[in-house]
Amino acid sequence: xxxxxxxxxxxxxxxxxxxxxxxxxxxxxxxxxxxxxxxxxxxxxxxxxxxxxxxxxxxxxxxxxxxxxxxxxxxxxxxxxxxxxxxxxxxxxxxxxxxxxxxxxxxxxxxxxxxxxxxxxxxxxxxxxxxxxxxxxxxxxxxxxxxxxxxxxxxxxxxxxxxxxxxxxxxxxxxxxxxxxxxxxxxxxxxxxxxxxxxxxxxxxxxxxxxxxxxxxxxxxxxxxxxxxxxxxxxxxxxxxxxxxxxxxxxxxxxxxxxxxxxxxxxxxxxxxxxxxxxxxxxxxxxxxxxxxxxxxxxx
Numbered sequence: 001x002x003x004x005x006x007x008x009x010x011x012x013x014x015x016x017x018x019x020x021x022x023x024x025x026x027x028x029x030x031x032x033x034x035x036x037x038x039x040x041x042x043x044x045x046x047x048x049x050x051x052x053x054x055x056x057x058x059x060x061x062x063x064x065x066x067x068x069x070x071x072x073x074x075x076x077x078x079x080x081x082x083x084x085x086x087x088x089x090x091x092x093x094x095x096x097x098x099x100x101x102x103x104x105x106x107x108x109x110x111x112x113x114x115x116x117x118x119x120x121x122x123x124x125x126x127x128x129x130x131x132x133x134x135x136x137x138x139x140x141x142x143x144x145x146x147x148x149x150x151x152x153x154x155x156x157x158x159x160x161x162x163x164x165x166x167x168x169x170x171x172x173x174x175x176x177x178x179x180x181x182x183x184x185x186x187x188x189x190x191x192x193x194x195x196x197x198x199x200x201x202x203x204x205x206x207x208x209x210x211x212x213x214x215x216x217x218x219x220x221x222x223x224x225x226x227x228x229x230x231x232x233x234x235x236x237x238x239x240x241x242x243x244x245x246x247x248x249x250x251x252x253x254x255x256x257x258x259x260x261x262x263x264x265x266x267x268x269x270x271x272x273x274x275x276x277x278x279x280x281x282x283x284x285x286x287x288x289x290x291x292x293x294x295x296x297x298x299x300x
Contacts, residue, residue: 035184035211040231041204043121043187050117057106123190123200126167133167133201136160137279140172140179140192140214142262143221148251148279154244155251155278157259158227159268163237164207170200173283175260180216183229189215195286197279204231221264228268244270251278 039045076083119125126133137148148155162168172181174192182189183202190200204210214225232240251259251271256278275281 038185040206040208040210041186041202042127043202044185046117046121047188050113050121053113054110057110060106061103121188123188123198125201126169127201127203129165129167129203131163131166133169134162135169135171136162138170138172138181138192139279139282140174140176140181140218140225141260142176142219143214143225143264144266145181145212145214145225145227146259148273149241150273150276150279152241152245153273153276154241154247155271155273156244157269157271158266159270160212160227160229161232161237161240162204162229163234164204164231166234167201167203170202171279172198172200173279175282176262177218178216179214179218179225181212182215183210183212185210186229191216195283197283204229207231207233219262221262224265245272247272250274253278 036044036051037048039048074080076085134149135151137150139146139148144158145160146155146157147160170181170190172190172192173196174194176194178194179192180189181192181200186202186204187200190198192198208231210229210231212227212229214222216222218225247270249255249269249271252274255271256275
């Protein structure tokens, strides 16, 4: 009897400890925040909803499985001599129907949701908005991000700015190893690959500053590939463009070759763009190697 009571108290203590740990984890996440759970744009909002939906749907299986695991382990413990032991029990149609029908239904639901959301959240799909979008060309370098604004004729390194409630059409490539462009609070990541141009459409719902980073390990300077994406008012964006456009730093073929050399933990830098077709030349240079085997930019 004493041993049974002791085991019962132990189970209660372990359950209470588990609840406390879950509450502490929830409190930590609430105070420190998780970027993907704090969306600041329409794409990120839909992605968060999809994550929560898949999580809750998974709990329909996970919670009963863990509850049954602990329940069966407790009921059929060695010290419980009152429980009937029936190793030949077989063919329970109700149980078999439940453990086949429920997972099958969940898989069907997840399949439909995945099909719909995959097309709805296609990164190549432009966002619906009455506001004219802006184009930002992204080049992943070792180990920094180059942002080219072809319409505004400016470029920046490790800093990005755009107007709020305005679609941003990102064109993404790499002039180094494969990388991954990611602003968690605005949307999912898209890979940057040399010789290719991928696309991503994002928009910020309000003004603010959002951390961006590389989501793909790309070498010793990977940890320093961070940038800040700033969503501002249209007037502030126009003023920012004007100031960058009059920067003494100019980005042309020669200055780009210097910029593209590997470097770590680069501070933000600003350039007036001298070559509007720079991005396309970066993409195409991997498709047109010179006879000596070296690849470099060449003016058209």
